[in-house]
Amino acid sequence: MSKSVDKIKLVPKHEHQKLKVIPRKKLRTLIFLILVALAILFIYTCVPRNFLSISSSKYSVLNSSSSLKDSESEEFNDYYDILNDEKPKGTTERIKESGKTKNILFWTRFFNNPDWYTGKDEAGEEVLKSVQCPVTNCFFTHNKELLGDIRKFDAIAFHGPEFRRAPLPNIRSPEQFYIFVSLESPTAVLDNLSAYKNFYNLSMTYRLDSDIKFDYGKVIDIKTNEIIAPAVNPKWKTPDENFYDEKIMQKFNTKKKPVAWFVSNCYTRSNRNKLVADIQKYIDVDIYGNCGKLKCPVDDQKCLDMLTADYKFYLSFENSLCKDYVTEKLYRPLTQYIIPIVFNGGNTSRFAPPKSYINANDYNTPEELVKYLKYLIDNPKEYVKYFWWKQHYTIKSHPTYQYTLCDMCKKFNSESFMKAHHQYEDINEWYRNKDMCNQNSHIKFDNH
Ligand SMILES: *[C@@H]1O[C@H](CO)[C@@H](O)[C@H](O)[C@H]1NC(C)=O
Ligand SMILES: *[C@@H]1O[C@H](CO)[C@@H](O)[C@H](O)[C@H]1NC(C)=O
Numbered sequence: 001m002s003k004s005v006d007k008i009k010l011v012p013k014h015e016h017q018k019l020k021v022i023p024r025k026k027l028r029t030l031i032f033l034i035l036v037a038l039a040i041l042f043i044y045t046c047v048p049r050n051f052l053s054i055s056s057s058k059y060s061v062l063n064s065s066s067s068l069k070d071s072e073s074e075e076f077n078d079y080y081d082i083l084n085d086e087k088p089k090g091t092t093e094r095i096k097e098s099g100k101t102k103n104i105l106f107w108t109r110f111f112n113n114p115d116w117y118t119g120k121d122e123a124g125e126e127v128l129k130s131v132q133c134p135v136t137n138c139f140f141t142h143n144k145e146l147l148g149d150i151r152k153f154d155a156i157a158f159h160g161p162e163f164r165r166a167p168l169p170n171i172r173s174p175e176q177f178y179i180f181v182s183l184e185s186p187t188a189v190l191d192n193l194s195a196y197k198n199f200y201n202l203s204m205t206y207r208l209d210s211d212i213k214f215d216y217g218k219v220i221d222i223k224t225n226e227i228i229a230p231a232v233n234p235k236w237k238t239p240d241e242n243f244y245d246e247k248i249m250q251k252f253n254t255k256k257k258p259v260a261w262f263v264s265n266c267y268t269r270s271n272r273n274k275l276v277a278d279i280q281k282y283i284d285v286d287i288y289g290n291c292g293k294l295k296c297p298v299d300d301q302k303c304l305d306m307l308t309a310d311y312k313f314y315l316s317f318e319n320s321l322c323k324d325y326v327t328e329k330l331y332r333p334l335t336q337y338i339i340p341i342v343f344n345g346g347n348t349s350r351f352a353p354p355k356s357y358i359n360a361n362d363y364n365t366p367e368e369l370v371k372y373l374k375y376l377i378d379n380p381k382e383y384v385k386y387f388w389w390k391q392h393y394t395i396k397s398h399p400t401y402q403y404t405l406c407d408m409c410k411k412f413n414s415e416s417f418m419k420a421h422h423q424y425e426d427i428n429e430w431y432r433n434k435d436m437c438n439q440n441s442h443i444k445f446d447n448h
């Protein structure tokens with residue numbers, strides 16, 4: 001500051017005379033402006049770097065080890081608001097309307113993955129924008145120190161199946177949401193959840209009655225980009241009974257084998273292996289993975305291409321028959337040109353378009369089911385009709401965590417949702433009550 005004063009003092013005489021011409025009032029204004037400019041320069045160089053990095057809206061730049069101190073965390077929120085004022089209209093406008101950033105902490109790992117498959121220590125706007133989320137003011141991290149005080153997180157998510165391995169937060173704010181998370185069916189979650197009475201506020205699972213939906217896939221309308229399913233009451237277009245597509249017919253013609261099954265877990269609650277054994281009495285089933293002779297990692301694109309090229313049907317048999325438990329076993333083949341045959345405990349019409357799959361439970365016996373498969377093999381034009389929906393819908397298969405984070409962010413921006421009281425007295429009863437995994441199936445097979 002002294003420098004600037006010197007400068008003014010050291011102005012050469014002729015310049016000084018010029019200055020003299022300027023009225024006193026104006027000179028004072030000039031000095032004031034110089035001081036303001038210096039103040040701005042000072043702030044710019046001294047504000048912590050991570051604050052500045054936010055302005056580039058690259059949240060991944062934020063380093064989790066540079067945790068913010070208590071006093072800073074409030075500014076952290078305010079800073080978003082300031083930035084939002086500067087950004088162009090669009091998504092950011094909506095942030096302004098909906099208020100401050102919501103901070104969500106992943107307390108546990110998710111299947112051993114600390115960042116819950118976001119691929120980032122901190123995820124936010126970028127991830128939400130990737131699925132055209134209408135709100136982007138949410139910030140997700142597994143860094144417990146980020147806000148200095150654990151109570152400052154708006155929500156804390158616990159992966160139910162991995163919870164027993166983590167200690168509980170030692171302090172809790174009544175304003176905070178604790179979220180029970182599970183993608184697994186109750187039959188796979190061994191922990192006794194009865195201990196968590198009046199602990200959770202929200203559920204985030206594959207079940208359609210979860211507060212936040214955590215699905216294995218999405219069916220999206222190509223034209224409107226709207227998510228149609230999974231939903232309790234999806235508005236499907238009516239299948240086109242006259243559908244025909246020459247390219248799909250050509251694909252059918254290259255398929256030399258009837259049925260493929262990819263499986264890693266041989267003996268499961270649903271006894272699907274027994275159902276497959278019965279089906280094999282009437283038609284060939286090629287078994288890939290731990291329970292068969294063939295190998296091909298199903299998440300490999302080459303493997304998916306092979307499925308489309310070689311096989312007509314794919315067995316989408318779930319490991320347990322639980323309400324709404326319909327997994328990537330259905331969505332993955334739907335991304336290809338192969339008809340899935342489903343066997344699950346859900347209502348599949350809530351998960352996939354009509355006439356996009358065959359339901360084993362629509363048949364009384366494996367023999368009847370196979371009879372229908374053979375009918376389709378002999379009538380390729382009928383087979384092709386199972387792809388009518390491809391011109392209307394596109395499938396996103398697991399992982400679809402971005403949609404889940406968006407759903408969460410939407411909820412936290414909804415006034416009515418935030419106003420309502422959320423509390424699970426007994427999460428065990430909600431998640432694992434006796435009606436959840438009904439092992440009965442309509443199709444009769446030798447399951448002993
Ligand atoms: C974050 O900081 C740590 C420790 O200072 C460093 O090892 C790491 O590479 C940094 N990560 C990023 C993404 O900058
Ligand atoms: C689970 O824990 C509750 C009490 O926390 C206990 O009453 C119940 O018997 C336990 N159930 C099982 C299956 O261990």
Ligand SMILES: *[C@@H]1O[C@H](CO)[C@@H](O)[C@H](O)[C@H]1NC(C)=O
Nearest residue numbers: 174175176198199201422423
């Ligand atoms: C969450 O549940 C706990 C205990 O059940 C309760 O004390 C708290 O107020 C709830 N939080 C919210 C935001 O509803």
Ligand SMILES: *[C@@H]1O[C@H](CO)[C@@H](O)[C@H](O)[C@H]1NC(C)=O
Nearest residue numbers: 231232233234347348349350
């Ligand atoms: C399955 O879901 C559809 C769509 O909501 C509904 O119309 C139908 O009644 C359901 N079927 C059963 C058996 O619940």
